[in-house]
Amino acid sequence: xxxxxxxxxxxxxxWAAFRTHALLSLVVLASIGPVLFVVVASxxxxxxxxxxxxxxxxxxxxxxxxxxxxxxxxxxxxxxxxVTCAVTVLTVIVDLLAGYAFAKLKxxxxxxxxxxxxxxxxxxxxxxxLPNYVLVARLGLVNTYAGLxxxxxxxxxxxYLMRQFIAEIPDALLEAAKIDGANPLQxxxxxxxxxxxxxxxxxxxxxxxxTWNSFLWPLLIAQxxxxxxxxxxxxxxxxxxxxxxxxxxxQTVISMVPTLVVFAIFQRYFLxxxxxxxxxx
Amino acid sequence: MQAIKAQARAxxxxxxxxxxxxxxxxxxxxxVPFLYxxxxxxxxxxxxxxxxxxxxxxxxxxLGDGLLRSTIGNTLLFMAINIPVTVAxxxxxxxxxxxxxxxxxxxxxxIYVPSLLSVSATGLVWKIMxxxxxxxxxxxxxxxxxxxxxxxxxxxxxIVSVALISAWASVGFYSLIFLxxxxxxxxxxxxxxxxxxxxxxxxxxxxxxxxxxxxxxxVLILTSISAIQVFDIIFVLTQGGPGTSTYTVMWYIYKSVFxxxxxxxxxxxxxxxMVFSILLAGAIVLITRTREAK
Numbered sequence: 001x002x003x004x005x006x007x008x009x010x011x012x013x014x015w016a017a018f019r020t021h022a023l024l025s026l027v028v029l030a031s032i033g034p035v036l037f038v039v040v041a042s043x044x045x046x047x048x049x050x051x052x053x054x055x056x057x058x059x060x061x062x063x064x065x066x067x068x069x070x071x072x073x074x075x076x077x078x079x080x081x082x083v084t085c086a087v088t089v090l091t092v093i094v095d096l097l098a099g100y101a102f103a104k105l106k107x108x109x110x111x112x113x114x115x116x117x118x119x120x121x122x123x124x125x126x127x128x129x130l131p132n133y134v135l136v137a138r139l140g141l142v143n144t145y146a147g148l149x150x151x152x153x154x155x156x157x158x159x160y161l162m163r164q165f166i167a168e169i170p171d172a173l174l175e176a177a178k179i180d181g182a183n184p185l186q187x188x189x190x191x192x193x194x195x196x197x198x199x200x201x202x203x204x205x206x207x208x209x210x211t212w213n214s215f216l217w218p219l220l221i222a223q224x225x226x227x228x229x230x231x232x233x234x235x236x237x238x239x240x241x242x243x244x245x246x247x248x249x250x251q252t253v254i255s256m257v258p259t260l261v262v263f264a265i266f267q268r269y270f271l272x273x274x275x276x277x278x279x280x281x
Numbered sequence: 282m283q284a285i286k287a288q289a290r291a292x293x294x295x296x297x298x299x300x301x302x303x304x305x306x307x308x309x310x311x312x313v314p315f316l317y318x319x320x321x322x323x324x325x326x327x328x329x330x331x332x333x334x335x336x337x338x339x340x341x342x343x344l345g346d347g348l349l350r351s352t353i354g355n356t357l358l359f360m361a362i363n364i365p366v367t368v369a370x371x372x373x374x375x376x377x378x379x380x381x382x383x384x385x386x387x388x389x390x391x392i393y394v395p396s397l398l399s400v401s402a403t404g405l406v407w408k409i410m411x412x413x414x415x416x417x418x419x420x421x422x423x424x425x426x427x428x429x430x431x432x433x434x435x436x437x438x439x440i441v442s443v444a445l446i447s448a449w450a451s452v453g454f455y456s457l458i459f460l461x462x463x464x465x466x467x468x469x470x471x472x473x474x475x476x477x478x479x480x481x482x483x484x485x486x487x488x489x490x491x492x493x494x495x496x497x498x499x500v501l502i503l504t505s506i507s508a509i510q511v512f513d514i515i516f517v518l519t520q521g522g523p524g525t526s527t528y529t530v531m532w533y534i535y536k537s538v539f540x541x542x543x544x545x546x547x548x549x550x551x552x553x554x555m556v557f558s559i560l561l562a563g564a565i566v567l568i569t570r571t572r573e574a575k
Contacts (some may be wrong), residue, residue: 013492014477017382020377020380020382021384022378023555024378024382024385024388024392025388027388028388028391028392030449031391031394031453034409034418035394035395035406035408035412036400037406038405039500041409043436047322049414049415050415052409052412053412053414061309061470082473092284093301094303095303097299097300097302097303098299098300098302100299101295101299102300102398105292105293105295105296106289106292106293107293108539108566110296113300113304118309119530120307120312120315122502122506122558122559123315124509124510124551125510126509126534126551126554127314127315127318127552127554127555128311128314128318128553129314130314130318130534130538130544130548131314131315131317131318131321131548132314132315132548133328134321134328134544135309135317137328140523149307151306153306153310154306154307154309154310156307156311159303163376178288183295184296196323197502200437212399213397213398213399213400215399215400215401215513215516215548216513220539224474231399234402234403235401235404235516248405251404252405252406255399256399256402259398259399260394261536263397264395269455271457274458274460274461
């Protein structure tokens with residue numbers, strides 16, 4: 001039974017490997033089968049669920065052309081891009097600064113402040129959501145990009161990630177720069193930033209995916225149609241009128257592309273982040 | 282001496298400058314709202330208009346709220362299905378992914394795909410999969426088991442469907458967390474077990490599970506906290522319906538506040554959610570600890 005290339009593998013081992021492959025294939029099918037079905041449907045001439053049932057294997061780009069000709073859909077896509085890019089870039093900058101201060105600068109209450117920030121990770125967002133909304137509304141930020149972006153920058157997890165990594169940069173390196181007369185800002189730009197590229201990318205990819213997919217906050221803040229993000233737009237339009245299913249599948253597939261592409265490119269950073277997350281516990 | 286002092290001061294000032302953005306945001310959008318919740322609890326009034334002081338009146342209203350009671354029931358049912366299914370499947374998939382088979386990188390990536398989808402995409406995917414006329418999953422259960430359920434439109438079934446769909450969307454993420462934990466277990470332990478002649482099942486119970494306990498604890502807490510606050514998937518799949526059969530606590534808060542209801546009352550419910558999550562997280566920590574002591 002043994003394959004010539006793997007002569008040391010016994011029959012039970014082969015059987016075990018086969019079983020693992022079979023089970024994993026099943027999981028893969030369950031994971032991406034439903035998604036692929038919708039992707040295929042988005043290239044079919046469909047308008048409703050009825051037409052989906054009776055649709056032929058005819059290929060069309062009409063659904064996508066329709067979405068790209070629709071001003072509202074384009075505005076949603078644009079909003080998603082603006083909000084996601086702004087939140088990602090700003091989160092990395094803000095968390096890098098704070099992470100550096102916590103890791104390398106000595107000041108009183110540093111440890112206490114960090115643990116206080118981290119403790120709030122456990123507070124359900126349900127608790128801060130309403131008062132946040134009330135406060136943001138009083139500041140007049142409802143239905144603005146600022147209201148969509150700024151509150152998302154308060155999450156403490158990224159600071160912890162940056163601090164852990166920067167703490168591992170040898171002090172001797174920083175001391176040498178100090179002796180040369182570099183101030184903390186110069187040290188940050190010349191030494192920390194180049195060395196902290198990896199955790200910065202980890203933070204950026206997770207922030208990108210989470211922000212792109214964020215739902216409840218933009219749902220509350222984007223009250224007029226032209227301020228909605230693509231994700232919120234897709235979910236809310238179906239409630240308002242009987243939506244063209246073809247257009248909706250095309251919008252949905254378009255909305256999946258950025259996160260899938262980011263994952264495909266930065267896969268190893270995702271794994272790094274998840275590993276850091278599970279080791280942290 | 283003077284130079285060192287000057288340097289320490291410069292360091293303190295820069296620390297202050299570097300921390301200010303994050304700390305300001307943190308105070309404005311986490312600390313202040315957190316404290317504000319407890320203040321809001323004492324008032325009554327909608328988003329528009331003035332608040333009226335009611336003291337502890339909101340707590341009294343909590344006890345007499347029949348819809349809230351059934352909402353809590355739905356949320357607990359959601360949790361009872363979603364948490365064990367998610368954790369068990371994620372652990373199983375994580376164990377499969379940890380095996381040294383070919384293409385494991387490919388499997389790993391594809392299994393993560395549902396975790397990258399937005400809730401809107403997940404919602405549309407499953408509305409189509411479960412559709413009576415066109416849904417392949419609906420068709421599959423109809424032809425193999427003779428099942429013709431209205432998965433999302435029937436009062437008793439909808440919350441179960443939603444709990445399972447929500448599990449589908451997050452299994453990939455948690456399985457990779459388990460995988461990271463499994464990769465941290467020294468392979469020598471299994472080799473030693475093999476030498477001692479223990480079965481794979483015994484190896485799972487006596488090596489894998491005890492060493493995976495911290496990760497298991499983390500996953501249990503994360504899944505519990507997200508299940509308590511389930512909202513998005515309800516929004517896209519059932520809107521709390523049919524009737525109020527898939528009303529969950531967060532959905533109830535959303536509906537009542539943005540339907541003109543009292544903000545203070547909703548704040549009271551959200552504090553109850555927090556207390557419950559803290560108790561639950563504490564219980565999870567305690568349970569996993571006592572097992573460790575054995």
